[in-house]
Amino acid sequence: MNCAWSTLVTAASILAVLTILHLFFFPFGPSMDYFGVPVNISTSVGLPNNVTQITIPVIDLDNQYLPNAVAYRGAHWKPEIGHWLSLCDSSLMEVDIVEKIGGKSCTNNCSYQGVCNYELGQCQCFHGYAGEACAIKMNLNCNYPALPEFPYGRWVVSICPAHCDTTRAMCFCGEGTKYPKRPVAEACGFKINLPYEPGAPKLTDWTKADLDNIFTTNHSKQGWCNVDPPQAYASKVKFKEECDCKYDGLWGLFCEVPVESVCLNQCSGHGFCRGGFCQCDSDWYGSDCSTPSISSSVLEWPQWLRPAQVTMPSDTQVSGSVPGFRAVVKRRRPLIYVYDLPPEFNSLLLEGRHFKFECVNRIYDDKNATVWTDQLYGAQIAIYESLLASSHRTLNGEEADYFFVPVLDSCIITRADDAPHLSMQDHKGLRSSLTLEYYRRAFDHISSQYTYWNHSSGRDHIWVLTRTLVNWFVDCSVILCIYYNAIYM
Ligand SMILES: *[C@@H]1O[C@H](CO)[C@@H](O)[C@H](O)[C@H]1NC(C)=O
Ligand SMILES: *[C@@H]1O[C@H](CO)[C@@H](O)[C@H](O)[C@H]1NC(C)=O
Ligand SMILES: *[C@@H]1O[C@H](CO)[C@@H](O)[C@H](O)[C@H]1NC(C)=O
Ligand SMILES: *[C@@H]1O[C@H](CO)[C@@H](O)[C@H](O)[C@H]1NC(C)=O
Ligand SMILES: *[C@@H]1O[C@H](CO)[C@@H](O)[C@H](O)[C@H]1NC(C)=O
Ligand SMILES: *[C@@H]1O[C@H](CO)[C@@H](O)[C@H](O)[C@H]1NC(C)=O
Numbered sequence: 001m002n003c004a005w006s007t008l009v010t011a012a013s014i015l016a017v018l019t020i021l022h023l024f025f026f027p028f029g030p031s032m033d034y035f036g037v038p039v040n041i042s043t044s045v046g047l048p049n050n051v052t053q054i055t056i057p058v059i060d061l062d063n064q065y066l067p068n069a070v071a072y073r074g075a076h077w078k079p080e081i082g083h084w085l086s087l088c089d090s091s092l093m094e095v096d097i098v099e100k101i102g103g104k105s106c107t108n109n110c111s112y113q114g115v116c117n118y119e120l121g122q123c124q125c126f127h128g129y130a131g132e133a134c135a136i137k138m139n140l141n142c143n144y145p146a147l148p149e150f151p152y153g154r155w156v157v158s159i160c161p162a163h164c165d166t167t168r169a170m171c172f173c174g175e176g177t178k179y180p181k182r183p184v185a186e187a188c189g190f191k192i193n194l195p196y197e198p199g200a201p202k203l204t205d206w207t208k209a210d211l212d213n214i215f216t217t218n219h220s221k222q223g224w225c226n227v228d229p230p231q232a233y234a235s236k237v238k239f240k241e242e243c244d245c246k247y248d249g250l251w252g253l254f255c256e257v258p259v260e261s262v263c264l265n266q267c268s269g270h271g272f273c274r275g276g277f278c279q280c281d282s283d284w285y286g287s288d289c290s291t292p293s294i295s296s297s298v299l300e301w302p303q304w305l306r307p308a309q310v311t312m313p314s315d316t317q318v319s320g321s322v323p324g325f326r327a328v329v330k331r332r333r334p335l336i337y338v339y340d341l342p343p344e345f346n347s348l349l350l351e352g353r354h355f356k357f358e359c360v361n362r363i364y365d366d367k368n369a370t371v372w373t374d375q376l377y378g379a380q381i382a383i384y385e386s387l388l389a390s391s392h393r394t395l396n397g398e399e400a401d402y403f404f405v406p407v408l409d410s411c412i413i414t415r416a417d418d419a420p421h422l423s424m425q426d427h428k429g430l431r432s433s434l435t436l437e438y439y440r441r442a443f444d445h446i447s448s449q450y451t452y453w454n455h456s457s458g459r460d461h462i463w464v465l466t467r468t469l470v471n472w473f474v475d476c477s478v479i480l481c482i483y484y485n486a487i488y489m
Contacts, residue, residue, distance in 0.1 A: 354415070
């Protein structure tokens with residue numbers, strides 16, 4: 001190793017993500033010359049007090065490797081992904097890296113209600129399913145318990161006077177209507193009282209289902225749940241504006257057109273996007289189905305795993321099952337390991353969205369063409385997706401220089417209190433407190449299930465936090481280690 005990794009880790013992890021952020025916001029923009037001022041390449045390294053400071057020798061890197069590189073604190077880097085750590089010439093040389101291909105199968109194939117993580121042999125269950133083999137169907141109510149004065153419970157985004165899909169806490173027309181799968185989201189199903197004076201806001205009466213507009217089968221004016229789209233388009237029937245198509249995966253005035261939902265990397269061509277959660281083909285796994293298992297075809301492996309020299313364990317035939325095998329691949333450092341966290345931290349938050357625009361950077365229209373949203377929170381997904389697809393990703397944490405912890409806190413923030421099961425009651429109604437709880441759980445998960453955190457006390461772990469949290473985190477010593485390595489948005 002030509003340089004001390006540990007000294008560069010903190011600076012470089014920030015630079016790495018700055019690079020990605022930069023590419024995200026200015027893909028064809030000006031070159032990234034934030035640090036264009038000449039700097040002193042000598043760098044002193046933090047050492048115990050009784051040791052004299054050492055100085056990294058000055059190397060003329062510009063001439064040696066990278067003309068026009070940008071220097072920052074002695075580390076040269078270029079504004080392209082793949083030149084994060086140019087000071088270390090290992091980023092320029094290909095080295096043999098051992099990649100781990102998982103083969104631990106899951107109990108009962110996760111009952112076909114989840115995706116098997118073949119590295120751990122653990123199921124990741126779809127929204128509304130739980131248990132080791134995803135065999136337990138959950139009962140996620142749309143409504144809070146009924147009260148005498150509130151027959152549908154107190155207000156929450158998921159409040160539903162029609163059929164509640166209790167695997168997702170989402171509201172649909174249901175049995176007995178002509179279009180049982182048409183959404184009746186939030187105010188759509190309730191009586192709206194006209195403003196008491198011109199200009200005043202309309203008031204939704206959360207205690208009365210809107211029988212006239214939604215459920216009626218009166219032939220002269222069919223309700224929302226019974227109207228045929230062609231007939232409605234032809235006669236230009238208008239429904240109240242609250243009945244728009246809020247859930248992802250549906251388009252058209254009557255939500256009659258199925259479209260792509262937003263999934264991480266749209267499941268990488270190895271799965272089906274079910275409302276935000278990638279349902280991977282049986283040989284693939286990961287939140288975006290980009291991780292091959294031992295039974296997926298080597299020809300379909302992602303580019304960054306090829307060409308690979310695969311060593312099969314010799315006892316395959318004997319035991320009939322292998323926990324995985326190793327593939328030696330020529331890679332360039334730095335390498336980043338992206339945790340495949342339990343889906344509660346990412347895929348489930350996408351699958352259960354009540355508004356399609358929530359926390360994503362895009363949706364798909366009726367031709368499945370991409371419609372970009374302009375909200376900054378979508379950047380979190382963009383970073384996660386680019387790391388999952390990056391040529392610097394490794395499947396072997398032992399080889400990794402960095403670790404990425406994909407907690408989609410922007411989805412938690414926008415979804416807090418969307419449904420009774422996302423209640424912030426235990427968090428005094430504070431979104432940041434609920435989000436902190438997710439971070440704590442993610443921290444507990446990786447520090448107990450993996451050895452990588454303890455190796456470095458998390459110094460090489462990268463987190464992406466949304467801006468709203470920052471003030472909260474500053475005072476919180478429990479999570480201070482996360483704070484140091486976080487990127488704020
Ligand atoms: C650069 O580093 C050298 C050696 O540590 C030091 O003597 C010099 O003052 C530094 N120059 C600047 C501009 O910091
Ligand atoms: C520096 O201090 C540490 C502990 O304070 C001690 O273990 C180490 O031997 C010391 N090193 C030198 C060179 O004195
Ligand atoms: C799991 O799925 C595989 C492939 O689809 C199949 O061969 C196997 O029989 C299934 N196992 C169980 C227990 O259903
Ligand atoms: C059907 O709707 C029309 C127009 O709104 C109304 O006059 C009629 O009374 C309704 N019929 C029934 C059976 O509700
Ligand atoms: C868009 O994608 C959805 C879901 O994959 C599919 O059902 C639909 O037919 C597609 N529409 C078009 C126009 O390709
Ligand atoms: C990491 O350290 C913590 C605290 O010392 C310990 O509780 C945990 O079990 C360790 N994790 C692993 C995977 O060994």
